[in-house]
Amino acid sequence: MKMLLVNGEEKLYIDANDRGLAYGDGLFETIEINLSRPVYWEQHINRLNHGCDILGIACPDEPLLLQECLQLALGINKGIVKIIITRGSAGRGYRPAHDSKISRILSLHEWPDIPENYYLKGIRLYACETPVSINTKLAGIKTLCRLDQVLAQSEWNENDYAEGLMLDANKLVIEGTKTNIFIVRGGQLKTPLLNHAGIKGIMRDIVIAAADYLDMPVIETEITCTDLEEADEIFVCNSIIKIWPVNAYRDQQYVIGDITRNIMFRIDQIQ
């Protein structure tokens, strides 16, 4: 199962001069398909538009993207649609052309096989050595420049750890390789600020909103390795896996506490 729409046409190929390949000059979204329909569509489109604003790319219209997403999702019970937007092929060297014809590449992927125990008993979190790049201009958005995550995931064997944690060059906690992280200490929820590194995930916003609803507002702040060591609960999240409690990181063991359970229950309810 793998279908592709390149600028609306069923194709398996893209222009070898595309700036997405040449420079990582674009963005992407990975969207859950449930019963042929995209989940958290509005949130994904909002982030895509925000990223396009920062890169100076004219984002394709939402109705067009939705139509193509639904075309791929038709008859799919459970799956993933990935949307890639690039600045297209025009321009000389790094300098973008003013008249770039934006490329959009939508692809359908299989729903991953996630062990139930990741939700019931939590996951072990690997300590990645590969740092997250620091760049205040690109922080928060989901660009095609993802070598940090590729190298981080190649550090460990997939069967040993469900996810890996990444720090920046200043040893601040930033994110998982494909998730955002939240910690609980003394009843207080915290998550990294992500103003200089990292990706602001769809599920990160949804967890923050859910915590607000439950009267446990999340503090977005700098988080150190000591904060992790002293945490009562830790969980990671993204829009595909939702929430995985963390039961181990380095030498430390963690319980799946009440706050993690409450957030998980709330997220299940609102979906």
Add this chain to the structure above:
Amino acid sequence: MKMLLVNGEEKLYIDANDRGLAYGDGLFETIEINLSRPVYWEQHINRLNHGCDILGIACPDEPLLLQECLQLALGINKGIVKIIITRGSAGRGYRPAHDSKISRILSLHEWPDIPENYYLKGIRLYACETPVSINTKLAGIKTLCRLDQVLAQSEWNENDYAEGLMLDANKLVIEGTKTNIFIVRGGQLKTPLLNHAGIKGIMRDIVIAAADYLDMPVIETEITCTDLEEADEIFVCNSIIKIWPVNAYRDQQYVIGDITRNIMFRIDQIQ
């Protein structure tokens, strides 16, 4: 004039699932062609191999790359061959597959039209706001993740400045958008260390070797904006343009001094 070889075949397209597009998971080299032959070939191949080592990519054999480069360069008086190497299409999410089939994309491009005055009278250097990403693991190598440079070049009009200077988040001087930078102060040559950010250019190494030969060893060190202000001479370099003296940056004017002239003359001689 634009010819392409994708894995040895004349094609205009690449697999839309290529990890070079998806994640910037690859490297590139931009190589001068002079009288049908690549210039500084060994240096480019060495950097490519070094980059492949860091990314854990099996670099295609040098004789194969040379054969394909010569195929594109045949009958070309002056031009550029770009080599892109990616990890190919295999793998699930960020995690690379162990059996990835590496992609190689070679393309022929026109030689740029460079005004003579850039060499004779120097260039104005724009002060970019876009920072260079800080990442100790990726520093030095020329990966496909080049959004920093794309955004930096889109900050100014090409006709107003020949190049732009980029700092990191700590306001240290790192590099030009497509060049490395050298400064002279009190007869002493210096260039940024590039151990946490930036690309180590072919010409940067060649300038360092030329300076050694001329008994003016280059100090690789941290360079601040104050160092730039107090510099006697500044020049930028890459393997296509060779060396451009800088005559203006922010409110400061600079002369094209003896050391810059000596290095330029030496580089001309050894090519």
